[in-house]
Amino acid sequence: MSFQDQIRSLFVEESQIPEEFRIEEIHQREYLCNGEMKKWDGEVTEVYSPVCIPGPDGLTRKLIGTYPVGTEKEANEALEAAMAAYDNGRGEWPTMSVEGRIKCMEKFVYKMAEQRDLVIKLIMWEIGKSYADSSKEFDRTVDYINMTIDALKDTDRQSSRFEIAEGVVAQTRRAPLGVVLCMGPFNYPLNETYTTLIPAIIMGNTILFKPPKHGTLVHYPLLKAFQESFPKGVVNTVYGRGANVTPGLMATGNINVLAFIGSSKVANDLKKRHPKINRLRAVLSLDAKNAAIVTKTANLPLAVSECILGSLSYNGQRCTAIKIIHVHKDVADEFLKLLSEAVAKLNIGMPWVKGVNLTPVAEPGKPAYLKECIDDAIANGARVVNENGGTTVESFVFPAVVYPINEKMKLYREEQFGPVIPVLPFDSIEEPIEYQINSPHGMQVSIFSNDASETAALIDPFVNLVSRVNINSQCQRGPDVFPFTGRKDSAEGTLSVHDALRSFSIRSLVAAKLNDTNKQLINAIVKEHDSNFLSTDFIF
Structure with missing residues (x-):
């Protein structure tokens, strides 16, 4: 059986889907406005799952419902x-x-x-x-x-x-x-x-x-x-x-x-x-093209493990995903070998399969776009390094490790938002720094190195180019108490549990000259709980 046929066999008939994961169509005919669930009898949009079902006409996306087109x-x-x-x-x-x-x-x-x-x-x-x-x-x-x-x-x-x-x-x-x-x-x-x-x-x-x-x-x-x-x-x-x-x-x-x-x-x-x-x-x-930098002193198995998580969690469809990897030329061959082996070990399947790592991609046009990116890279001197990389059946795209990337390629700049891992070699750490300087994005970077002075030499410029520098770990949003933002075209405002409260509010104050009249007035307001703003109530 070819690898493409193996992927095709992942899409099973509905009778083979475990009963607890089957879904009945949901046709939404109401929406919330002014405290009412208002009825809708106008145009609707059909919702098709990226999960395909085999039928007489081949694989077709399953209809799971409809919702209003207001x-x-x-x-x-x-x-x-x-x-x-x-x-x-x-x-x-x-x-x-x-x-x-x-x-x-x-x-x-x-x-x-x-x-x-x-x-x-x-x-x-x-x-x-x-x-x-x-x-x-x-x-x-x-x-x-x-x-x-x-x-x-x-x-x-x-x-x-x-x-x-x-x-x-x-x-x-x-x-x-x-x-x-x-x-x-x-x-x-x-x-x-x-x-x-x-x-x-x-x-x-x-x-x-x-x-x-x-x-x-x-x-x-x-x-x-x-x-x-x-x-x-x-x-x-x-x-x-x-x-x-x-x-x-x-x-x-x-x-x-x-x-x-x-x-x-x-x-x-x-x-x-x-x-x-x-x-x-x-x-x-907003947009992000988060980079990983793998230096020649990096722990390569660790770097590969974190880059796999960073680039392929939820098929790479994350703003915090690692979307390009800079690797030092001295360790590039070994890194690519380990990375390709790690990709091959990932579990592929439908969303309900226990332990699955790779599932169908969500956007209908994404497989065609990813193929376009891979073909463009090949036309400009790159190759797909891993076995079966880029193999596509309907909504399922097997990850492609593409190397060596250069500035002529779409994958060098464009945010692919899918299971394609562009890798480009470097000689000097100035090269990934220059890449980030010229990038329109500035969300995060991951640095993989076991050399303190080398890591420090990357930390200091990158903290002024991106909003988060990850050491020997993938790019990510959490924990949610940490600030989440970006520079350039990647974000405006800061989110975290505490920052978000500030983002959606403004500091207002009530002030008065401290004299007997105002003391009595403020004391009376506070004592009688006449104001929800001017209050000394303490929430436990």
């Missing part, structure tokens, strides 16, 4: 609902006490947990992520929400006291910014989306939430949890083609924060649509 009309209704709920900062949600908002969020987490099994199944089927990674995404998201709640409690406790300076007494707290347009990515449709959505909500903002193109149905089971946990108009969904519904929203000038995870091109276009750019805060996680 228009500008519904998007504008959602915006009006969010604006009414915010009410220029006077609405129920932005004026609610921190303790009150936390209780609503705790209610949401409880209701979210009830949908765990269905959401995990939808992640698997809609974007082809393994059961283990889909489960991890859900559980990590719940942990993130709980950490966000704890971080807000801590922030509020620090703000519960008054400060006195130069005869002025003041209390400083964090206040919401307004209406947030939140748009998440397909590769972590739940986790990455919620790392902006949850802090934006809990800080008192009202939300327009547009699910990603792939991974839309993932959110459907959670809409009722939003509806039942928060006041009406706090969370509103926007469906439809992004190019049709989002530019108009931005053009109104009524979006206060753009929270977007995706391409810098789309982010730039959306920001330009806003007529009052100085009023817009952007929290963006």
Whole structure:
């Protein structure tokens, strides 16, 4: 049996799929707006899984459901609902006490947990992520929400006291910014989306939430949890083609924060649509071409192990993936040999297979694009080093290790976002430094070296070129308490549990001259709990 036939045999008939992982079609005919689950009877989009099913016409993507294709009309209704709920900062949600908002969020987490099994199944089927990674995404998201709640409690406790300076007494707290347009990515449709959505909500903002193109149905089971946990108009969904519904929203000038995870091109276009750019805060996680640097002193088995994880976890469909590897010429042959052997040992299969490492890629056009990148590299002097590299059957692409990469190739600059590992040789450590200087991206780098002076010589320039330098380990986002950002076209704003709360709020203070009249006034307000802002309440 050829390797291509082996891959084809991974796609099995539905009767061969374990019953606990089978999915029934979900046809979404409602959306959340102004506290109501509104009925939808308009155009819908069909959702096809990257998992193919064999049939009389060969392999075909399985239909798993449909969802609404909203228009500008519904998007504008959602915006009006969010604006009414915010009410220029006077609405129920932005004026609610921190303790009150936390209780609503705790209610949401409880209701979210009830949908765990269905959401995990939808992640698997809609974007082809393994059961283990889909489960991890859900559980990590719940942990993130709980950490966000704890971080807000801590922030509020620090703000519960008054400060006195130069005869002025003041209390400083964090206040919401307004209406947030939140748009998440397909590769972590739940986790990455919620790392902006949850802090934006809990800080008192009202939300327009547009699910990603792939991974839309993932959110459907959670809409009722939003509806039942928060006041009406706090969370509103926007469906439809992004190019049709989002530019108009931005053009109104009524979006206060753009929270977007995706391409810098789309982010730039959306920001330009806003007529009052100085009023817009952007929290963006964008393109990345994270590099690994393998020096001649590196522990090669360790470097290979981490580069495999970094470049091929979820088929390389991660903004934090290692997308190009610089390897010293003296160890290039040995590194490529070990890397090819490691790729060959990876488990291939469908998302429900226990221990699977490689699954079908999510985007329908991705296999063709990856082939184009590989063919372009070969035409410009590279070769596919590993056996069976680049073998493709429908939505499944076996990883290709491509070497030697040079500046003429697409893989040198373009973010492939898939299971292709470009490797280029270097003589001097100045070469990978120059590569990063000239790159439009600046998210992370991984350095593999056992020489202290050599590592230090790379750390010092790279901390000023990227936002995170990883030593003898893969590029990654976590732990979630660490800052997550980037330079150049890779990010705007910083995300982490604590940073996200700051990103979606602004410090506001109440101040007064310290005289007897003001002392009595402030004491009376605090004693009677007349203000949710001016308060010494301490949340445990």
